[in-house]
Amino acid sequence: MIQLTGIAASDGIAIAKAYRLVQPDLTVSQKVISDVEAEQKRVDDALAQSIEELTGIQQLTREKLGEEEAAIFGAHLLVANDPELVGAMKQKIAEAMVNAEYALTEVVKSFVALFESMDNEYMRERAADIKDVSNRILAHLLGVHIPNPSNIQEQVIVVADDLTPSETAQLNRDFVLGFTTNIGGRTSHSAIMARSLEIPAVVGTGTATTTIQDGDIVIVDGLTGNVLVNPDEEVVAAYRQKATEFAAQQEEWAKLLNEKTLSSDGTQVELVANIGSPNDLDGVLRHGGEGVGLYRTEFLYMGRDNLPTEDEQFIAYKTVLEGMDGKPVVIRTLDIGGDKHLPYLPLPEEMNPFLGHRAIRLCLDRQDIFRTQLRALLRASNYGNLKIMFPMIATLQEFRSAKAILLEEKANLLAAGEAVSETIEIGIMVEIPSTAVMADTFAKEVDFFSIGTNDLIQYTMAADRMNEKVSYLYQPYNPAILRLVKMVIDASHKEGKWTGMCGEMAGDEHAVPLLLGLGLDEFSMSATSILKTRSLIKRLSKVDMQALATEALQLATADEVLEKVKQIVK
DSSP: EEEOOOOEEEEEEEEEEEEEOOOOOOOOOBBBBBOOHHHHHHHHEEEEEEEEHHHHHHHHHHHHOOOOHHHHHHHHHHTTTTTEEEEEHHHHHHHOOHHHHHHHHHHHEEEEHHHHOOOOOHHHHHHHHHHHHHHHHHHHHHTTOOOOOOOOOSSSEEEEEEEOOHHHHHHHHHEEEEEEEESSOSSSHHHHHHHHHTOEEOOOOOHHHHHTTTEEEEEEETTEEEEEEEEHHHHHHHHHHHHHHHHHHHHHHEEEEESSOOOOOOOOEEHHHHHHHHGGGHHHHHOOSSSSSEEEEEEHHHSSSOOHHHHHHHHHHHHHHHHTSSSSEEEEEOOOBBTTTHHHOOOOOOGGGSSOOOOOHHHHHHHHHHHHHHHHHHHHHGGSSSEESSSOOHHHHHHHHHHHHHHHHHHHHHTTTTTSSOOOOOEEEEEEEEHHHHHHHHHTTEEEEEEEEHHHHHHHOOOTTGGGGGGGGTTOOOOOOHHHHHHHHHHHHTOEEEEEEEGGGGOOOTTTHHHHHOOOOOEEOOOOGHHHHHHHHEEEOHHHHHHHHHHTOOOOSSHHHHHHHHHHOO
16 A cells, blocks of 8 residues: 555545546647648637637536636636737748647747746746646647546546646546545645535645556545555545544534534624635535625636626626525625736736735726726625625725725715615725734724735735745744734724634634634635534634633744644644
């Protein structure tokens, strides 16, 4: 038996034969051609086939996983339809008199090198999209078959170097019981989609494809991050028992579906979900979500070639509000910039895009875009319990400016005879340390806070969370982070307001006891984490967790805090 260790990316245990998802040989040789027009037509034909496939995959993804995941293929379609890329290929054929395959590989090399050299993380990630799309086009030119995961007809564990978004989207849950990859992390496309599909996954093993052969028996332990290859019957039996116990645990959690979230000593908190589109509502309700704590509206804007209209946005917001049937829905206004860009909204290249012209800063500058979104939100407000949240607020003046525009649009709608709810709460994301420090001042004017820990941690620790070299500084348990969280919660409570959290930390089993002790009111997380977290909170005493949090705030390191939590919470 061989054991590989990676990153537990999606909960669960799967045991099945290995199915190696290895790309075909796409080696290209240069050939001299005489008929330029015929060679350029080969490019058009291969592009047409690729676009047809990508459109089908996008639709399948939209139906199975939702708009957020389908947006990935909108980006792929933009690459396939990019006139600069296609034009450069055809020009290369005509000028160098070379075959289409060679022209494609040469042009793609230069495009990928350009994107990979950029400082912007989002643009570097686009290099992977270009590679994925170009491989599809190249396969059609070469007449070779790209493995199609959707054709798998028996129960398997998929083994790959990495899973592209198009491959992951085609996985059939009935047959693909889990997967493992050489590379990737918890925030990679494949990991996010694995959680959406609710199949166990271990990524970042380093050697999965060189160690595992087709037909090998593989155990993927998405709870611990271990992958076992060709285990003996005794080990298989032990893991089948472990899988049975986990399934029983899930059944126990399911009993809490319609229960309130109460600590063992009776303190109630709210467990809500992060979503990217109306298609995600089914998962929220199926996993017992008490509302939506973060609706990321930027996905309405992504995977397309123009801005969504006011009516398009109104329909999306109305659908979510009606679907939640009176439960609270926190909708974040457009958060574009940093690692999220729109191809039809060119932004100047920045040295530090995460610290640049993004989110509320962009919206206050482009009020035409901002006002359209606010009108759509206000029009939808009568269909449910809407709370509007502004992202990336750094100063009180930014909040006042954003709120003034919102109230101006409300007045315009009312004057035009449109109905607008009078109970909309207006809050802010707390993701900048200065805002946390000034929370007592903000709390006098906002209706609520939602702490975005993903950014708050990286800004506080001055460590890019996407940079592996400094990933050790991404420390949610660091006492500095806990102190900032406490400042925000205490400030809101002093003014009779509430605080939520919508970063990864809110669903972290080791952070939840600390957050309960610090007095967090609302925990917003992946829908699949809700019942597990409700079960955990049910076993925790608020009084005991307050003592734990008080002690943690005085500790010196993140490791000491984590160790203390593990000692107290068995």
